[in-house]
Amino acid sequence: MHGPWPSQSPERWLGPDAPAAPGVVVALLVAAAIGAGTLNVSRPGLGWLLAALAGTAAVVIAGRARVRRTMPPARVALPATDPGRRADRYLWSAATVLLLGAGTIRAAGWLFALCVVTALLTAVLATGGGTSVRALGYLTTIMPAAAARAVPWLARGARTLRRGRTADSPRLALPILLTVALLIVFGALFISADAAFAELITASLPELDGAIVARVLVLFPALTLLLGALAFVRVAPPATADLDEPLRRPVRRTEWLLPVVALDLLFGAFVLVQAAVLFGGAEHVLATAGLTYAEYARSGFWQLLVVTGLTLLVLGVAALTAPRASTTDRLVVRVLLGTLAGLTLLIVASALSRMSLYADVYGLTRLRVLVFACELWLGAVFVMVLVAGVRLRARWLPRAVFGTAVLALLTLVAVNPDALIARHNLNEDRIDTAYLGQLSADAVPELAEAPAELRGCLLQGPAAGLRAHPDGWQDLNLARVQARAILDGQTDVIRCPYP
Known part of the structure; x- marks a missing residue:
């Protein structure tokens, strides 16, 4: 059980050859x-x-x-x-x-x-x-x-x-x-x-x-x-060095050139059309006949998010299949793929503009905050792709992409999304008390600053959850400790006059 393990590739992962220390x-x-x-x-x-x-x-x-x-050498060289x-x-x-x-x-x-x-x-x-x-x-x-x-x-x-x-x-x-x-x-x-x-x-x-x-x-x-x-x-980690090498299978120049050039032209046309949106903002929406905020943002953001993800996949496949034997080949790869990545960055900006405008009008939700953060991260990924394309060598790129994803998630933790949602939505003309009342204890400090006529309805949900689930020392949580301290001082207002 400690030596060679029967598998499709036993040489890759023999495992430790001795019992656990x-x-x-x-x-x-x-x-x-x-x-x-x-x-x-x-x-x-x-x-x-x-x-x-x-x-x-x-x-x-x-x-x-x-x-x-002490294991015998592998039968194949890895x-x-x-x-x-x-x-x-x-x-x-x-x-x-x-x-x-x-x-x-x-x-x-x-x-x-x-x-x-x-x-x-x-x-x-x-x-x-x-x-x-x-x-x-x-x-x-x-x-x-x-x-x-x-x-x-x-x-x-x-x-x-x-x-x-x-x-x-x-x-x-x-x-x-x-x-x-x-x-x-x-x-x-x-x-x-x-x-x-x-x-x-x-x-x-x-x-x-x-x-x-x-x-x-x-x-x-x-x-x-x-x-x-x-x-x-x-x-005894497996031998993964060969998996870290890219599977490059170059094709003829015309076989990859035609679809990439077509995408560059399509993306360029879309970005030109979006220039009025990026620089016009709310005035463009109001000036366009029959176009509302909801139709403008909701009908386009998700499609642009999908476009961003698919473009990343296209760039990866093109980078692996594009020939690089000659100086001309390398120049063409840099120009065409760099153009596609640069245009995608502008599309990312358009998507973020749509979501920002939509959130200003209809407020934030957890899903909107999450996809907004994902789009920002994708923008950072395309910047790294552009940097990697300068030398056409990017062994560091997969680690950097996943590392920035981890950093983005930790940044989201530091930002405190529930509190951000409460703070933003409480400044809107129309306040969805039912949604804000479902937020976690992270939002209680912001909800406690709401107008007096709304405070009871907003705090009733978090207060009931904290009362129903008291914390032991294993469950110690800073946000719940702070929420309990705030709610203990407002017991007289934690009631909602509405059904």
């Missing part, structure tokens, strides 16, 4: 126990940050464990996995912790769900490396197999831990049991000796009920499998 087994089990005891999967809070820190520490310990390389990129691993690890730690300051569930999904991808990159989209896809798909292979790997390591068979493997079971026994005995004595200390310990420990026990029983094995898979890949 005792320290790795202990670190993974402790991290899984911490996560199972602190995580509340139904809401963001401090427990997610503690679980992220514990899991990161366990995987780092696994990465530093010595593995004997490029060696780049053992460097240590800075990349540290950055992806830090991004994972920051994304999961976002639940400590933000209470919006939709935003934190995006952070959790993105954190899974950054954790895969931190453990397996890889610099291309293909490498990331391969590493993601092997994670279920890594979890299956990690079970016997950890089991063999646990048996080594129990028997203490190697000279560099200390007997850790006895010290751990002794530590637990001493903590129980002396802790019980201190609790009986001082009421304040007893109250502190009692408050810090969760009340054991059926739901908590069931949650721990489910989370502990799940986290053990997840962390085991990450550690298994970190100890």
